[in-house]
Amino acid sequence: MARPREFDIDEALDHAMGVFWAKGYEAASLQDLLSAMKIARGSLYKAFKDKRSIYLAALDLYDKTTVETGVSLLSDPEAGDGLSRIRTLLEGVRDDEDRRGCFLCNAAIDQARVDPEVEARVAAMMRRLEAAFSTALKQSKRAGRWSAKRRTETARFIFNTYMGLRVLARSGYPTRELQAIIDAALRDL
Amino acid sequence: MARPREFDIDEALDHAMGVFWAKGYEAASLQDLLSAMKIARGSLYKAFKDKRSIYLAALDLYDKTTVETGVSLLSDPEAGDGLSRIRTLLEGVRDDEDRRGCFLCNAAIDQARVDPEVEARVAAMMRRLEAAFSTALKQSKRAGRWSAKRRTETARFIFNTYMGLRVLARSGYPTRELQAIIDAALRDL
């Protein structure tokens, strides 16, 4: 019935996410986005309402990909013992070679305080990650060591460690130092 | 010999820091800064070279005040045992009632990657905080538990926890949950 869209909207969104991730919301200009997405202005505004809605869609994409991957890993009994899944996830942060940090964490700092919809998405992702850490703990050999309350708190502590690692990774901390932090955090679990 | 400046430059800078802290570098407009500093455009540009130099000066101010205060607390033998000084510092984050997070952490995420001078200041502050945590550990009753290397790593781990707490605090985590994270982090030290 009508002319079909010539670009893959998810692929374009992925590139947009890269720009927001690297530069933050305000510093990412329309020009930056258009170049990365390889489309023209008009096409962008046919596909998205405005800049903010691209950002929100990018957050959702991050949720569906990175966060979901992490949650799956933590919750998958076939990925080893609960504790070793946690370790695997944290070591993934350690190995983020381009040190981009965490889009979720960036959003929490630069937009969540001024945009309620960003705040809601950020909070939801954080709570899902926390819950996944808790699931992994519950499925570890040492699960018996923690009461339900204590397990929730421990999961939250690990999540806190995870966020810290993301910040330090973005700040250029070397792999070896990140590894030592992971070891210290998990030492007594 | 000449007309004296009518505003207190440090006080104005403190207000500018508040704006950058709350909104980030790009989102803080000249108008925002001028309103907060309560001066006119011309006066601002007599006192500072440009927007970026205000930001750098604000970072230095944060260093001289907040970071230095933290370092002093951690290093002060009269502030209790090393471990309890660490706990006091972390509980200060927990009690940050307006949940502003950490200007250092914000800068690490939103500007350090695109501005080498910001990056240098951020790295310097981070390393000083790390070192102060190490000092506090060294001066704790249980100092003997750690080799020098292990102490450095543990200090870095605590610093990582500190940064995570700052992010979570800015994200609105309730005091009680932050407290549980602190307890979990320090439990086995």
Added chain:
DNA sequence: CTGTTTATTGACCGTTCGGTCCATAACGCC
């Protein structure tokens, strides 16, 4: 082929951005 619908492109819009400039004001010095 014609008509309808929607995507593409880039010129164009008003606004806001960071930064400059200048007339005026407030000081110490002589």
Added chain:
DNA sequence: GGCGTTATGGACCGAACGGTCAATAAACAG
């Protein structure tokens, strides 16, 4: 009181911002 110097306030600047629009193109239905 004049003079040199620096601060003040705000008009002003070009550039860049996010967003709109109209002409054109590409698809399908009839």
